[in-house]
Amino acid sequence: MINVQAICGFGVGSSTLLRIKLQKVFDELGVEAKVTTNDVTSATGNDCDVIFTSEELGEMLKQRVKIPVIIVKNFVDSNEIKTKVTEYLENRTEV
Amino acid sequence: MKKSNIALFDQLLSWKQAVKAVGNLLLENGSIYPEYIDSMVRAVEEFGPYIAIAPGIAIAHAKPGSEVKKEDVALIVDKKGIEFNSKNDPIHVLFAFCTTDADHHMKFISDLAGLLSDDNIVDKALECESKEDIYKLFFERRTL
Numbered sequence: 001m002i003n004v005q006a007i008c009g010f011g012v013g014s015s016t017l018l019r020i021k022l023q024k025v026f027d028e029l030g031v032e033a034k035v036t037t038n039d040v041t042s043a044t045g046n047d048c049d050v051i052f053t054s055e056e057l058g059e060m061l062k063q064r065v066k067i068p069v070i071i072v073k074n075f076v077d078s079n080e081i082k083t084k085v086t087e088y089l090e091n092r093t094e095v
Numbered sequence: 096m097k098k099s100n101i102a103l104f105d106q107l108l109s110w111k112q113a114v115k116a117v118g119n120l121l122l123e124n125g126s127i128y129p130e131y132i133d134s135m136v137r138a139v140e141e142f143g144p145y146i147a148i149a150p151g152i153a154i155a156h157a158k159p160g161s162e163v164k165k166e167d168v169a170l171i172v173d174k175k176g177i178e179f180n181s182k183n184d185p186i187h188v189l190f191a192f193c194t195t196d197a198d199h200h201m202k203f204i205s206d207l208a209g210l211l212s213d214d215n216i217v218d219k220a221l222e223c224e225s226k227e228d229i230y231k232l233f234f235e236r237r238t239l
Binding site for chain 2: 008009010011012013014016017020021040053054055056057073074075076077078
């Protein structure tokens, strides 16, 4: 089970949209994952395996958390999200 | 969603003008206190233009809670475009929503996810000539 966090400014708007999209992609790929949302201020990276967020917030988070921070440009583009998730999964198994 | 929650613009707007305009629709509807609009503006200043979530589309909002009277959604379509200083500029479709707690707006967000899966939604929005057209495109047959 992979713990995934979708993050935006308040953890209720765009992150919820991203969570719905991410969960769908993980389900389609047959990868067991639990996607939750969080706001950028409370996110510590200690309670999940990977973070998906926007470019602006991603740069902030990368300085603070030790886990992978994956930047999504278009929160509603299933293809982009699928590519990013696949890349993450590939890099993950290499470790 | 009511037609009074929709506005159609045909002029270039700054992101601040646009966020205030869409926020005013929520205010006129009695759904928020004026402070909520300031909070939406501050959110962009603080966190950057990430609310421009897809090419042509942005969703403004602030924290659920005391500045919100009731759950609501408003929408601006701007034919000329809104500059958010984002890669997804120009923004033509700007939503604003407000919610009293973090769980209450789930239906709205999941409907929005479905709606925005339509790759041509921005082009379709640009063809709208009236509030009625916008209403039909975004809200008819939907629960938003």
